[in-house]
Amino acid sequence: MMRLLSLGAGVQSSTLLLMSCVGELDKLDGAIFADTGWEPAAVYRHLEYLEAAAAAVGIPVYRVSAGNIRADMMRPDATVRGRVRDGARHTSLPFYTRDQSGAGGILKRQCTKEYKIAPIDREIRRLLGLKYRAPWPKEPVVELWMGISGDEQRRVRQSDARWKVHRYPLVFEKWMRRDDCKRWIGEHGFPIPPxxxxxxxxxxxxAEWHEIKQDPEAWSDVTEFDMAIRRKGGVRGDLYLHRSCKPLVQVDLSTPEERGQRTFFETECLGYCGS
Ligand code: SF4
Structure with a gap:
């Protein structure tokens, strides 16, 4: 069975890769990083570090991509829902919506599937040597490690495909919370991942928006994007990045209570984003 890691280059999946590098976990056959093209610069720097550390012990890190999520969404013909015309881009991030009556909502997240899961699956097919359109094996041939820590157990999911099994070493073998991962990384002299x-x-x-705001280039990047998505086609109402359905530039990010809010990552994402 091929042992692969879904690498997000955050704290948890970095811990798994580094534990495999130093022999605290089985040796991986590879780690796959699905690049949305819109990670903070610090993540790409950390990824280079991980690639070098893994290469030194013979673990390949594969970078794959389904495109640049920001550039795709900024295309004039991009829509978030509805009919896709002649190659128009259909990309749905979990934007917040508010219509003229004031009713709010949130769009279904499709970006994880399109920009994370699909390119990882394509890479796994390549590594397995499966030809174009060949069916997936009917028995487990891949053990896919997910970077979920013990404090995030509700994100654990069994595989819904017969060709793979999910493995959660931080939850079921090491019993490590996110802070334990950071401590382990520090104690072993590795840099703390962003x-x-x-x-x-x-x-x-x-809290995360507040942190992004401290970097003028990154803040300008996200606020420009926030303004540009407001009237993207396919849904009733306007689209926003912030849950308050206010333009990001108008949101008060200074309140400690608000900054303490838990993210959906901590409760909903399945180990492909934010780990
Ligand atoms: S859910 Fe994942 S893929 Fe989608 S915008 Fe957030 S980090 Fe990116």
Whole structure:
């Protein structure tokens, strides 16, 4: 069975890769990083570090991509829902919506599947040597490690495909919380990983938006994007990055209570984003 890691380059999946590098976990056959093209610069720097550390012990890190999520969404013909015309881009981030009556909502998240899961699956097919359109094996041939820590147990999911089994070493073998991972990384002399997620992910907590705001280039990037998505086609109402359905530039990110909010990452994402 091929042992592969879904690498997000954040704290938890970095811990798994480094534990495999130093022999505290089985040796991986590879780690796959699905690049949305919109991670913070610090994540790409950390990824280079991980690639070098893994290469030194013979673990390949594969970078794959289904495109640049920001650039795709900024295309004039991009829609978030509805009919896709002649190659128009259909990309749905979990944007917040508010219509003229004031009713709010949140769009279904499709970006994880499109920009994370699908390119990882394509890479696994390549590594397995499966030809175009060949069916997936009917028995487990891949053990896919997920970077979920013990404090995030509700994100654990069994595989819904027969060709793979999910493994959660931090939850069921090491019993490590996120802070334990950071401590382990520090004690072993590795750099503490940055938070891994798209810069403009609507799942950011106010604390994360506040942190992004400290970097003028990153803040300008996300606020420009926030303005540009307001009237994207396909849904009733306007689209926003922030849960308050206010333009990001108008949101008060200074309140400690708000900054303490938990993110959807901590409760909903399945180990592909934010780990
Ligand atoms: S980090 Fe957020 S925006 Fe990026 S793929 Fe994951 S859910 Fe979507």
């Amino acid at each position: 938070r891994s997620a798209c810069l403009g992910c609507p799942f950011h907590s106010d």
